[in-house]
Amino acid sequence: MVISLFCARVNVLLLLLALCSPCKFIQSPMDFGPLSFLQKTSTACVDFGRILFNSPSAVLRPQSSEDISLLLSFLSSSSFSRVTVAARGAGHSIHGQAQALDGIVIEMDALPSNIEIHKKGEGVVGVSYADVSGGALWIELLHESLKHGLAPRSWTDYLYLSVGGTLSIGGISGQTFKHGPQISNVLQLDVVTGKGKLVTCTPTKSPELFFAVLGGLGQFGIITRARILLQDAPEKVKWVRAFYDDFDTFTSDQELLISMPELVDYVEGFVVLNEQFLHGSSTAFPTHLDFTPEFHSNGSSNVYYCIEFAVHDDGSKNASTEEVVEEIARRMSHLPSHLYGAEVSYYDFLNRVRMEEMSLRSVGLWEVPHPWLNMFVPKSGIKAFRDLLLETISPDEFAGPILLYPLLRDKWDTNTSVVLPDAAGGAAEDERVLYIVGVLRSANPASCTAECLRDLLRLNRGIADAASAPGIGAKQYIPHHPSPSHWREHFGRRWERLAARKARFDPLGILAPGHGIFPRISSASSSSSSSSSL
Structure with missing residues (x-):
């Protein structure tokens, strides 16, 4: 030895x-x-x-x-x-x-996956959980957990990401308002620190390391194994989309939906820049719908918005999914006759982006540059941020989805390394809500040269700088900054703890x-x- x-x-x-x-x-x-x-x-x-x-x-x-x-x-x-x-x-x-x-x-x-599923009551922990390699993909965990009728509670939209990778960032999707990000659904971690120490840590055992590596951008240690909280998995999901021509109504209905976690299991939204954008592969619905909205409104804007929500068929609700969706829809203020739904398997719903990936790969548009920008935006600044985006984006040239949906601040543990925007100081309920905005642009090399890509990156930098200033007060998610001084500004009062x-x-x-x-x-x-x- x-x-x-x-x-x-x-x-x-x-x-x-x-x-x-x-x-x-x-x-x-x-x-x-x-x-x-x-x-x-x-x-x-x-x-x-x-x-x-x-x-x-x-x-x-x-x-x-x-x-x-x-x-x-x-x-x-x-x-x-x-x-x-x-x-x-x-x-x-x-x-x-x-x-x-x-x-x-x-x-x-390269690490062996060795995914181990533990049902509630099988061990000393009174919950269901999975022990999984940090290098395993979330899709692999989904496959294995579904064999036991279980699944993680919190997801990312795309499942072909590593467990350790998303836990080092945060891990968000439409379930975040209900269950928190993926980093709020971890029971234990095996971590190799920068000193080479292999440590098993939990919220109570080596807690400083546990919380540091969650959302820590890989700065403090490498996650080699994680214990992920599981829940009973539904068999089917009612997947619904509703459309809007007014931004305030759109965000108001999104906030209505996240106030009903006993009925709603998933909430996201996106900006519809034009009709071609709606029918593009990145926002295509899983079933054929004859939806041809007129892209004009009483105002000067031709921008539409879509709320996407889902209701699980898991037996936990006192009515069928159809009845639940009808109850929810009665409270919403979407465009008349512009609410559409489809019933899909739970697996197909969670793996929905894979179909989009395959479509983009088939036409050579997956392995292209992706100058993405993701921002956490306080509720008080979301309309100003929307205006900033629409002032800088050309609907005819933009390729990719623009996601926009609400999260709840109290679902995030402030001990982790993730930086959220400071509360604006409004009403307590308003302070609780913030938004994630994902400007997920693709740059096709056939039409976007190297100089074009540099221009897009400069544009993102300008948007991020303007949005981070007082008035909007946003913070980058999956942050990227050009210098250590920018990083200090990003972490703000949290910098000393990070250092x-x-x-x-x-x-x-x-x-x-x-x-x-x-x-x-x-x-x-x-x-x-x-x-x-x-």
């Missing part, structure tokens, strides 16, 4: 010597004892955004958490000050957040360099004042 560990450390040393050579990468695949390093691959420098392409010097495909721990332990105790490490799940980042220029990328999908957590769990700044929040420092110049064993 001692000899094996010694050999592994020597081999890692040889690897790092190679990393620091003029070649900058391993020339051929090499087996370093328990660590399987490969030469740099195209996937390690490519993400969904297709905006940045930072090549690592090496890629680690770990077979266990101990492999990751060994690597980070060596880096944190060595003098190789230039080497950084990024964990890559499904590679769905936008701005190179899972990349490590001349560093090491850990491909988390203290970084100093405790990753004092050398080894982890997640793609964000550009903290610089990588050498072990010789780092402070040794922390007494924590983590």
Whole structure:
């Protein structure tokens, strides 16, 4: 055991010597004892955004958490000050957040999935839960949990994302108003800190690390395993859409829906810029509907809005889903005759974006640049943010959905690392509501050149800066900032806590360099004042 560990450390040393050579990468695949390093691959420098392409010097495909721990332990105790490490799940980042220029990328999908489902009453925990690898995809967890009639409570719209990846961001969808984000539905985590320590943590056991890594952008540790809260899964879902030509009515009805969690299980919404946008693949409904609205209104705007909500057929309600939808619809103020519904399986509803993906792949429009912008917007600033968007977006040129729907502030644990906008100081109920707005643009290389893409990124930066200023007071979700000073501004009064957590769990700044929040420092110049064993 001692000899094996010694050999592994020597081999890692040889690897790092190679990393620091003029070649900058391993020339051929090499087996370093328990660590399987490969030469740099195209996937390690490519993400969904297709905006940045930072090549690592090496890629680690770990077979266990101990492999990751060994690597980070060596880096944190060595003098190789230039080497950084990024964990890559499904590679769905936008701005190179899972990349490590001349560093090491850990491909988390190499970890064995080993999804274990525990029904309520089977253990000491009085709830149903799943233990799942941080590199497993949510779609894999869904497949396995449904075999037991169970499913996670909170989702993202797209399920082909890694568990560790979304827990490092937040994880939101139309269920967030009811169950909170994915990071509010975690019972336990296995984490490898930047020091290489492998820690099992919960809200009461090593709580500082637990809350730091949730929404922590990979800055404090790498999630190798998570315990996810489960609930009984419905068999079917009534999926409904209602249309509006007035923004205030649209948002008022969305807030009405999230005030009825006993009836409604999912609420989202999107902006309809034009008729082609409505019938495009990114907003297509799962059943044929002869919906041909007249794109004009009594006002000057030709913009429409759509609320999308769902009711689960799970036996928990005192009426059929049809009756529940009728009851809900009577309270809404949508356009007359513009409410449509379809009954689908629970699996098909959750996996709805996969169909859109397949459609876009078929015409070569999936693997294109995605200059996305996601913002948390206080309720008090949502109309001003809508106006800002419509002033800067051309309906004829925009390609992709614009999501806009409400969340509830009290469903987010303030101990996590996620930054929400400060409450505006209005009525208590108004302070409770905030909105997520996703400007999910695609840039087709056939019509958008490199200069065009740069213009779109500058446009996003301008929108984000304007929205973050007083008057709107928004914050980025899945944040991207150009400098450490911008990051300080983003975290605001939470910066000191973030910096203290970084100093405790990753004092050398080894982890997640793609964000550009903290610089990588050498072990010789780092402070040794922390007494924590983590």
